[in-house]
């Protein structure tokens with residue numbers, strides 16, 4: 001009995017110790033994760049407004065070469081994208097989705113064909129363009145406070161460094177007097193990249209001044225053929241390992257250095273690789289020779305490409321086409337609401353019930 005009891009106590013304390021270790025691990029893990037997230041978040045709102053965004057709505061790929069996971073939702077919802085995200089009330093979302101359906105279905109045969117969807121995608125892409133133009137007006141005002149319609153590289157540089165926590169007056173004074181700026185290596189590298197981009201966005205005659213339209217293409221490369229090419233070159237440069245300015249599958253699916261940190265990240269990376277391989281083989285490498293050239297990537301990225309829009313339309317239809325008629329009916333879209341809008345219609349069945 002006594003032995004049994006002491007054994008129990010021993011087991012109990014071992015268990016307790018393990019539990020404590022487990023709890024400590026958990027406690028230790030969390031702040032580390034949170035701080036990692038914090039490091040990634042932008043320093044200020046101001047920086048967000050004047051820096052070229054990594055993610056561009058309606059573009060297949062992000063500035064850093066990642067695939068845009070929300071692409072099909074973006075080209076399906078257009079500028080209503082955020083409304084859907086914020087408003088998850090199923091009844092209202094259902095109504096909105098019904099409204100969208102009737103707009104996509106131009107010939108009113110209660111069925112959406114690939115052609116109809118293609119036209120819709122082009123329209124919604126145009127909406128994202130207009131949104132960017134609108135936003136750019138505000139951003140431009142922020143970098144051109146005297147309102148003369150031109151921003152010099154030096155002016156922009158001051159604003160950028162200020163957003164990075166440098167003293168705006170001090171930096172401006174130093175630049176004016178050609179004095180050396182003490183900038184850390186990382187910020188310096190970002191600055192160099194921005195400078196390349198700045199000069200690329202500066203249409204001839206190159207005067208180092210950007211007007212509103214040039215500034216738009218600086219922030220949004222999809223608004224100018226030249227900048228889109230530039231973005232593609234940068235992505236290829238970042239992924240290309242042997243320097244032949246072309247991408248093999250293995251270059252395209254190589255993980256950026258330092259991404260794999262733990263098992264969970266590894267699992268995410270497996271999906272990441274799978275998706276990229278599929279996209280490379282089935283879509284980007286248009287002539288299927290196993291190599292992606294800058295031209296192929298540019299075609300793929302071009303948001304105004306009608307052939308891409310038709311492909312996207314067919315893909316969207318295939319996902320939800322339960323009755324296999326190569327068209328989408330309202331029921332199919334409602335059922336696959338999460339795919340099209342990012343938000344589930346959880347009590348969809350109940351709503352139907354209430355309605356009839």
Ligand SMILES: [Ca+2]
Nearest residue numbers: 105109111112
């Ligand atoms: Ca139709």
Ligand SMILES: [Ca+2]
Nearest residue numbers: 240242244246
């Ligand atoms: Ca290569």
Ligand SMILES: [Ca+2]
Nearest residue numbers: 285289291292
């Ligand atoms: Ca190819």
Ligand SMILES: [Ca+2]
Nearest residue numbers: 321325327328
């Ligand atoms: Ca169908």
